[in-house]
Amino acid sequence: MTTFVLVSGGYTGGWIWRDVAAGLRAAGAEAHPVTLTGTGERRHLGGPGTDLETHIEDLTQVLDHLDAPDVMLVGYCYGIYPAVGAADRRPDRVARLVYLDSPMPQDGRSMLDQVREQMPEGATRGRVLGLRERAEGGWRVPAPTRQEWQEWGNLAGVGPQALDRIVRLASPQPLGPLDQKLRLTGAAAGLPVTGVFCTEGGSMDIATLEGLVASGLPLVQGLAAPAHAFFEIATGHWPMISTPGELTDVLLRSAEGEGHRLAAPAARV
Structure with missing residues (x-):
């Protein structure tokens, strides 16, 4: 039986995986949506000391307490940072890392x-880098308003009722996990990887990635390894809500x- 650990992104919690978790279980798999400390229904447990190591420990404990030795560890958006950190600490517990519409942590x-360093100049970059100024008490960023979700959330495929649920359940986001540097030993460097690109309104797809590999960009050269694979879903940044059946598949x-x-990449002469 395949076991999936599903890690949410910023301002959310395990609730975003409701439909996908149900689909995975109906297919005979185990599904464990995770709510990170200080978010979702665990928002009351956050504090000024909540940082990336806190979230890595959240996932490390989940991996340690599962009977399954080979977990599909799925990191969505920010959630890929603690997912990569936990895989680095418990590489023997992870069968594959899934990057779901997420960056590549370094x-x-x-x-x-x-x-x-990597996002082009523009309003989105400025908004993300302005999180410190918006943090209440210096550590907690308020959840976006409905208007902010509509403006910044890349909600392609998300209907009005689903947006109502996002607005209702969204939680403040601890700043520390976004600001603390990730520390890796390299223990998980050999794990197989799957990348899932959401192509509506996104800046990356398989063709673009192949071009970057061909260009010799060092950061992505390892992604051409035979154990790594990629998918595209024609939706916005919320595939577990907009296209849960396709994401489950x-x-x-x-x-x-x-x-x-x-x-x-072709050998360079």
Whole structure:
């Protein structure tokens, strides 16, 4: 039986995975949506000391307490940072890392560092880098308003009722996890990876990634390894809400090692 651990992104919690978790279980898999400390129904447990290590420990404890030794660890958006950190601490517990419409965390950099270094200049970059100024008490960023979700949330495919639920359940986001640098030992570097791109309104798809690999960009060269695979879903940034059936199918296929393989870069003379 395949076991999935599903890690949410900022301002949310395990509730975003309701339909996907149900679909995975109906297919005979185990599904464990995780709410990170200080978010969702665990918002009351957050504080000024809540940081990335807190969230890594949340996931490490989940991995330690599961009977399954080979987990499909799915990190969505910010959630990929603690997912990669937990895989680094427990590589023997993880069968595959799934990057769901997420960045590629790097050792020694925080999420805000990578936004600063890699995101093009513009309103979105400025909004993310302005989180510190909006943090209440210096540590907790208020949840977006309905208007802010509509303006910044890449909600393609999310209907009005689903948006109502997002607005109702969204929680403040601790700033510390976004600002603390990720520290990796390299223990999980050999784990198989699946990348899932949401292509409506996104900046990345398989063709773009293949171009980056072909260009020789060092950060992505390892993604052409045979164990790594990729999928696209034609929706916005909330596939577990906008297209839960398709995302469920993609996750089940990723557990079987399916997906598009990247061509290895041509040798440079």
